[in-house]
Amino acid sequence: MAKLRTINQMARVEGHGRIRLEQQAGRVVGARIELYESMRLFEALVVGRRYDEIADIVCRICSICSTVHKVAALQAVERALNLSVSQQTELLRQLAVQGGQIESHALHLFCLALPDYLGCGGFPELAQRAPAELKRGLEIKALGNRIQELVGGRAIHPFNLLLGGLGSIPTADSLTLLADQLQELLPAALATIELAATLEESLPALPPLPGCAATDGPSLFGERLATTDGQQITACEAYAWLDERLVDYSHAKVSRFSEHGPYLAGPLARLNLHAPLEPSAQAALHRYAPRLLGAPLTACHLARAIELLQAIERAMVLCSQLLQNGLQPEQAGSVQPRAGSGTTLIEAPRGLLLHQYCFNADGRCTAAQVVTPTAINQGAMAAMLTALVEKLPDAAPDAFKLQAERLIRCFDPCISCAVH
Amino acid sequence: MNRPRLAIVGLTACSGCQLSLLNCEAELPLLLGQVQFELFPLACSPVLMAEEYDAALVEGCCTTAHEAELLRELRSRSRLLIALGTCAVWGGVATLCNDTPRQLLREQVYGPQPPSDDGLPQPLSAYVTVDACLTGCPPEKHELLALLADLLRGNLPPGGVSPVCSDCRMRENLCLLQERDQLCLGPLTLGGCGARCPSMGVACEGCRGPAPEANLAEAMTVYQQKGFDEQTVTARLHRFCPEWRHG
Numbered sequence: 001m002a003k004l005r006t007i008n009q010m011a012r013v014e015g016h017g018r019i020r021l022e023q024q025a026g027r028v029v030g031a032r033i034e035l036y037e038s039m040r041l042f043e044a045l046v047v048g049r050r051y052d053e054i055a056d057i058v059c060r061i062c063s064i065c066s067t068v069h070k071v072a073a074l075q076a077v078e079r080a081l082n083l084s085v086s087q088q089t090e091l092l093r094q095l096a097v098q099g100g101q102i103e104s105h106a107l108h109l110f111c112l113a114l115p116d117y118l119g120c121g122g123f124p125e126l127a128q129r130a131p132a133e134l135k136r137g138l139e140i141k142a143l144g145n146r147i148q149e150l151v152g153g154r155a156i157h158p159f160n161l162l163l164g165g166l167g168s169i170p171t172a173d174s175l176t177l178l179a180d181q182l183q184e185l186l187p188a189a190l191a192t193i194e195l196a197a198t199l200e201e202s203l204p205a206l207p208p209l210p211g212c213a214a215t216d217g218p219s220l221f222g223e224r225l226a227t228t229d230g231q232q233i234t235a236c237e238a239y240a241w242l243d244e245r246l247v248d249y250s251h252a253k254v255s256r257f258s259e260h261g262p263y264l265a266g267p268l269a270r271l272n273l274h275a276p277l278e279p280s281a282q283a284a285l286h287r288y289a290p291r292l293l294g295a296p297l298t299a300c301h302l303a304r305a306i307e308l309l310q311a312i313e314r315a316m317v318l319c320s321q322l323l324q325n326g327l328q329p330e331q332a333g334s335v336q337p338r339a340g341s342g343t344t345l346i347e348a349p350r351g352l353l354l355h356q357y358c359f360n361a362d363g364r365c366t367a368a369q370v371v372t373p374t375a376i377n378q379g380a381m382a383a384m385l386t387a388l389v390e391k392l393p394d395a396a397p398d399a400f401k402l403q404a405e406r407l408i409r410c411f412d413p414c415i416s417c418a419v420h
Numbered sequence: 421m422n423r424p425r426l427a428i429v430g431l432t433a434c435s436g437c438q439l440s441l442l443n444c445e446a447e448l449p450l451l452l453g454q455v456q457f458e459l460f461p462l463a464c465s466p467v468l469m470a471e472e473y474d475a476a477l478v479e480g481c482c483t484t485a486h487e488a489e490l491l492r493e494l495r496s497r498s499r500l501l502i503a504l505g506t507c508a509v510w511g512g513v514a515t516l517c518n519d520t521p522r523q524l525l526r527e528q529v530y531g532p533q534p535p536s537d538d539g540l541p542q543p544l545s546a547y548v549t550v551d552a553c554l555t556g557c558p559p560e561k562h563e564l565l566a567l568l569a570d571l572l573r574g575n576l577p578p579g580g581v582s583p584v585c586s587d588c589r590m591r592e593n594l595c596l597l598q599e600r601d602q603l604c605l606g607p608l609t610l611g612g613c614g615a616r617c618p619s620m621g622v623a624c625e626g627c628r629g630p631a632p633e634a635n636l637a638e639a640m641t642v643y644q645q646k647g648f649d650e651q652t653v654t655a656r657l658h659r660f661c662p663e664w665r666h667g
Contacts, residue, residue: 004468007490011465014435038432038483039538044528045516049655056625057659060513063436063558111442111463122464123442124452135449142445155443156436156558159617159625167622246530253530405465416434 010405012112012122014064015415019385019404020249021397028392028400031385033378033408035250037419043368051077051337051363052163058355058370062417063156064107065372067100067148068220068348069417070161072355077163079342080359086330088322089165092151095318096161097220097346099147101311103155104349105267105304106144108412109192110137113301116406117199133195136188140308143181147315150174165332172327179319182312186280189309193284196305197291203407204391206296209380210261211269214345214352219276219314222345225352227263228272235343239356239369242376252375252418262379265351266411267303268295275347278317281310297384300410337363348373350412374418377411424474424571427459427494428504431487432514432541433480436558437505438462444561454572469493475500475571481507481514481541488547495548500576502567503543503550506557510629510661513557514541518662552576557627557660560613580612583631584624587615596623601646603656608634629661636664 008018016037022030042061046054055073059066071093078085110133111123118129126134145155150170152158160167210229214222225233225241233241244253257263271285271292284306285292292299292306341358351373358367388407392400430438442448442463461467476498482488495501506512517525518540526534544550554567554577563577570577584606588595596602596618605626606618617624643653657664 004470007461007467007469009461009467011461011467012463014462016430036486038487038541039526039529039535040432040514041517041525041529044525045513047528053656053659057513057516060434060436060557063434063439066434066436107442115465121466122457122460123448124457124464127449127452131449138445138448141443145443145445153620153622154558154616156439157627159622160620162622167617168620246534248535251535 010408012115013409013413013415014062015413015418017413017415019401019408021401023397026397028389028395028397031389031400031404032249033381033385035252035378035415035418037251037415039251040416040420042420043370046365046368049365051081051335051359051365054357054365054368055161055163056159059157061370061420062414064104064414065100065348065350065417066157067096067152068346068353070152070158071097072344072346072353073357074161074163075346076342076344076355076357079344080340080357081335081338081363082340083164083333083335085164088169088325088328088330091318091322092166092170093161094218094221095315095322096148096151096158098311098315098318099144099151101144101220101349102308102315103141103144103148105308105311106137106141109196109301109304109308110134110141112412113409116409136191140185140188140192143185146181147178150178162332163335165330169327169329172323175319175323175327179316182316182319185312186309189312190280192308193302193305196302197288199301201298203298203403204388206298206384206387206391208294208296209264209383211272212263212265212352212376213270213273213275214347215273215275219310220347222347225345226273227260228269229260231260235345238345238354239343239371242354242371244371244375250378252378252415254378255371255376257379262383263376264297264380265373265376266300267307268292268297268300269351270347271303271306277310278313280313281306284309297407297410304412337361348417350374350377350414350417352376370420372414372417372420374411374413374415377413378418381408381411423454423456425456425458425470427473427476427498428457428462429459429476429478429490429494430462431478431480431491431508432483433505433507433512435462435479437479437508440558440561440564444565447565451568455568469497471497473498475502477502477504478508478544479504481511481543482547483514483541484538491544491547500551500571501548503545503553505559506555506627506629506660508544509553509555511541511543512660515662516659553579555610555628556613563612580610581632582611583607583634584609584611584613584615584618584628587611587613588618591615591619593618596621597642597646603643603648603653605656607639608636608657625659626657627660630664
């Protein structure tokens with residue numbers, strides 16, 4: 001009879017990763033995160049494909065982040081083809097991206113991270129121990145999906161976001177209803193910040209990390225890569241600056257940051273880089289500033305909760321702007337293929353995301369580069385694991401591993417994205 | 421009644437089929453009284469392989485030796501094994517370049533000395549017997565819930581027969597192929613999605629794989645009349661299914 005067997009795979013993270021410990025005489029002397037997700041090869045799969053197929057294919061890199069991958073790819077392809085979109089399309093894309101942010105942050109806070117703080121294994125036990133919190137989290141998560149469905153046509157792999165425009169424009173009634181639903185969720189978002197602020201952290205104090213994020217755009221959009229230690233890199237220089245290299249323990253390439261870093265990407269980095277915030281989120285940041293600014297990784301849940309409020313508020317603002325402008329039917333403009341390249345920097349829920357594509361005169365893709373936040377965060381993960389080894393010199397291997405997994409979950413890794 | 425013990429596992433994929441289950445936000449708490457999520461690494465710890473499962477729902481295609489071993493082990497421990505989503509059923513986007521030597525693709529991404537611990541991505545049926553399929557990239561939530569309801573009743577999902585075109589007719593949509601000259605794969609693609617994309621004016625990209633009685637030859641004639649050459653149509657068809665096994 002087959003026996004119960006442990007599979008060496010991290011739980012409550014997207015994708016396939018494991019923590020490998022180095023031990024001497026029963027003590028942990030080193031730890032490493034290995035992203036052993038099978039090679040997806042998306043950057044090769046799109047080569048030779050026509051410009052209008054790229055975004056539909058690459059959004060399949062990841063389900064949780066599919067909307068932001070789709071928007072990043074569309075923008076990069078449009079830049080390469082010198083194709084502009086209407087303000088209405090831009091606002092609707094921003095709305096869809098905020099929807100993805102809401103869904104992803106709620107999923108992580110309530111389903112993936114919260115069990116660590118309530119001593120349980122996942123949502124089935126949470127439903128017993130903290131049913132009200134789980135219900136609230138799922139309601140917020142559902143509304144994030146509702147936004148992605150309304151604008152993108154589907155919560156996962158949104159098909160309604162097209163090159164140059166959209167398939168269907170949402171109706172004014174549906175946006176009015178959405179704005180009302182967002183308004184109703186504000187108390188739940190505020191309560192989530194309180195919840196995140198009161199989580200009892202069992203991880204030891206860790207050194208803070210410098211952060212990186214896309215800046216100079218509307219919320220979650222950016223034109224430049226900035227770091228908390230003063231680096232400023234333009235979008236077209238960003239890929240070279242990130243300087244990704246192959247390592248032998250991960251199928252995700254690791255950024256060298258041109259001899260800087262390693263940098264943290266994600267909610268905490270964004271708040272430390274003064275990402276634009278709506279009034280309530282700004283007030284929450286102000287209130288908790290000492291616990292967030294220059295803070296170590298363990299402040300990430302509080303940062304994520306504040307970003308959840310920000311995304312809800314920002315989505316309301318976008319709904320109201322769209323309604324104020326009046327929703328117009330529009331046709332995506334015709335595309336003239338041409339040789340060129342385009343790069344987009346954007347903020348995915350887990351941090352900085354870069355898409356870059358080159359096309360020949362026939363509009364066929366000749367090269368593609370995608371750099372994802374979890375790949376960027378590998379250096380920070382390694383630094384934090386090293387710090388954890390130093391902080392827990394006497395931990396038994398099993399106990400250490402639990403803490404190490406908890407630490408890695410603070411990054412909310414998305415390993416399908418990292419390997420892509 | 422005993423709650424069925426489920427294993428929900430992902431191989432080479434985007435986790436979207438598993439996320440579709442977690443996206444059943446309203447139903448999720450209710451499901452907990454009906455089924456047991458015994459192995460579900462995406463959402464639950466610890467990651468322990470139990471002695472047996474009533475059903476294993478497996479997302480993704482199988483690419484590495486490690487995945488093949490895991491898949492075979494799940495098969496041997498599970499009464500039913502269900503292919504969850506287009507990658508598991510047909511291969512999906514990972515199989516997009518299966519006719520290009522794998523090493524070339526690896527070099528394109530990783531440089532001259534790429535890792536090589538993978539093989540050709542293939543649907544689950546290339547490795548194990550699959551008891552039922554739920555297609556879609558991603559599958560529809562209502563289909564996923566219906567699958568769980570079927571398991572509770574001791575049934576398997578019946579599997580669809582009609583193409584996306586039938587769903588479109590039911591919704592009285594404008595035909596994007598006939599009336600808008602768009603490359604819509606609705607005539608060839610398995611329905612059940614409610615013609616989600618054409619209903620919003622977006623051509624079907626074939627994400628659910630071939631309908632059982634898809635008439636590719638006849639459809640190709642129509643596509644060519646509309647000005648799409650065979651190469652373009654074939655490239656689009658292969659986005660989710662490398663081999664059009666139909667008829």
